[in-house]
Amino acid sequence: MQITPQQWSFWEKDLYLQGIDVTVLGAGIVGLSTAIFLKQLRPSWKIQVLDQWTLGGGATTRNAGFACFGSPTELLSDLTNQDEETTFQLVQARWNGLQLLQQTIDIGLADYTPCGGYELFFPEDAEAWERVEKQLPYFNLMTKSVTGVDHAYQVLTPGQSKLPFHDLKQVVYMHHEARIHPGKMHQLLVSKAIGLSVPVIRGIEVEHLHTDGEMVQLTTPTHGILRTRQVVVATNGFTPRLLPDLDIRPARNQVLVTEPLPDIKWDGTFHYQEGYVYFRRIGQRILLGGMRHIDRQAEMTDNLAQTTVIQEALEHFLRHRLLNGRDVRITDRWSGILGVGGQKLPILQRVAPNVIVAARLGGMGVALGTGLGRQAAELTIS
Ligand SMILES: Cc1cc2nc3c(=O)[nH]c(=O)nc-3n(C[C@H](O)[C@H](O)[C@H](O)COP(=O)(O)OP(=O)(O)OC[C@H]3O[C@@H](n4cnc5c(N)ncnc54)[C@H](O)[C@@H]3O)c2cc1C
CATH class of the missing domain: 3.50.50.60 (FAD/NAD(P)-binding domain)
Known part of the structure; x- marks a missing residue:
């Protein structure tokens, strides 16, 4: 009625x-x-x-349920668009916000898992990696000054990370990141x-x-x-x-989830290309989302549909980077709307x-x- x-x-x-x-x-x-x-x-x-x-x-x-405070390429991008104070003010607000969330609800009941986070660099990201590598000591220093956390960003070789992703060249580990069931x-x-x-x-x-x-x-x-x-x-x-x-403008983010994949061993929250691409596990499934940077204009919408351009790009990344060419069944697809601005x-x-x-x-x-x-x-x- x-x-x-x-x-x-x-x-x-x-x-x-x-x-x-x-x-x-x-x-x-x-x-x-x-x-x-x-x-x-x-x-x-x-x-x-x-x-x-x-x-x-x-x-x-x-959303994807990342409890995160800024990957290195995201910080680099922020520093080109805004000043240092604003950039690290945002890191601090994210850090403090996550503490406040934990004081507000019992986040254990929301499957909060301190799994750690990773930023990934593949061959096409060589230039970004060069800039990140130079800036990491500075990022660690600044992040410590606003959060109190030591060595928020640590460089790992792909071997040290034990991540099985195809052609992975560099990894930055963020041990304070977590995931949650949104x-x-x-x-x-x-x-x-x-x-x-x-x-x-x-x-x-x-x-x-x-x-x-x-x-x-x-x-x-x-x-x-x-x-x-x-x-x-x-x-x-x-x-x-x-x-x-x-x-404030709307920006759509599209997501997919795979069928359960019993052989997945890795865990964490994963960031790629300034956070425009992200993935994580949900049990034995993979949630992968983002890619709006490849079709920017079309994604500036509050329409909740999915598009072939983005879904195919997500599937390509999934198959070729994460699953070594293997085809898997996608069980879920959806979109959500961000609010973004200058x-x-x-x-x-x-x-x-x-x-x-x-x-x-x-x-x-x-x-x-x-x-x-x-x-x-x-x-x-x-
Ligand atoms: C796919 C995706 C993945 C994301 N991943 C992450 C992540 O991993 N980590 C992270 O930190 N953030 C992530 N985000 C961003 C995060 O989800 C948002 O920043 C956050 O949820 C915004 O919360 P909000 O309360 O401001 O807005 P919303 O959660 O969007 O809530 C706004 C509400 O307003 C209601 N509303 C709007 N207009 C009207 C109206 N006219 N009348 C009545 N009701 C109205 C809507 O229905 C909606 O429920 C992601 C977002 C998306 C879309």
């Missing part, structure tokens, strides 16, 4: 329509974290989370919010928001107009639909007296999301 504005019961109206202090738009890691921290800061406030999708979650339940992480955040009496209402899309400075009106195609004293917009890659003037730091901004935006997490939301949510909560009460 579809509840129309005329069909709200007295009780529903009382709970979900009247006297709402803050509506958080988006039930991903940022929106849920915002709601959780906000409720802890202001227990008497009436706070609710709305999401357009029945499962909620957006990129949060569709779906379970999301479920734990939802449970925590609900446990704090924050309703997480799914299946309501907000098409338009309007503020008169006192109240914000959220126009929905299915549930009429909802009113709230403040709104936190945590819609990440979908934000341009509501607030097109901000520097800069890599997320946007946390009060765009109107009672409208705050917390979005643009690129491919780093597992690490950045909880911290951004806490900052958004603090900004909301300021």
Whole structure:
């Protein structure tokens, strides 16, 4: 049954329509974290989370589950696009965000596994490797200064790494990286919010928001107009639909998962070419995703379809680099939407007296999301 504005019961109206202090738009890691921290800061406030999708979650339940803070080629790329301070501020935010996530939910229940991470270099990456090799001592120094971690990046020969990938030339090992089950992480955040009496209402899309400075009106195609004293917009890659003037654009990431492959022995989170390609194990399966850099324009979309160009490129990499030419069955394919922009730091901004935006997490939301949510909560009460 579809509840129309005329069909709200007295009780529903009382709970979900009247006297709402803050509506958080988006039930991903940022929106849920915002709601959780906000409720802890202001227990008497009436706070609710709305999401357009029945499962909620957006990129949060569709990502690869890397708990990571920056591979060397990603850092190199960041340093060409932004200054040193911003680059390592982002490393620090990722590191701190992962600690905060661990304090917020029991991440053991989300299959958190400190498996270590690797950046890989094949023959075509010789130039990138040359630059990385020169910069690694500097990256270690800077990373230590912002995280306290010693030797975050270690060079391994392919032999030392014991990785069986075809034509592998160089490896950088990042022993502090981990992997997580993003779906379970999301479920734990939802449970925590609900446990704090924050309703997480799914299946309501907000098409338009309007503020008169006192109240914000959220126009929905299915549930009429909802009113709230403040709104936190945590819609990440979908934000341009509501607030097109901000520097946030959608970027699609496509993923595939193989059938179980009993002979896989390696484990870890794997990064390739500035993080544009990534893979990991899920049990005996391989999850492989990314490649949006080979079809950049087409992937700047919030359409969740998959394309032949990207899927074939992923399959080619899988077959020739990871499986020595072997064909395997692909059991799952999906897409998710990132929020990206001219800069890599997320946007946390009060765009109107009672409208705050917390979005643009690129491919780093597992690490950045909880911290951004806490900052958004603090900004909301300021
Ligand atoms: C394929 C893929 C792999 C990734 N891998 C990793 C990784 O390994 N590690 C990592 O750190 N990050 C990764 N990321 C990035 C990470 O998933 C995101 O940065 C993070 O999930 C963003 O969280 P969020 O809460 O800001 O947005 P989302 O999780 O996208 O949540 C936004 C929510 O807003 C809702 N919404 C949007 N518009 C509206 C509207 N108008 N009305 C109502 N609801 C609305 C959406 O339905 C969505 O649920 C990956 C992303 C993708 C797509």
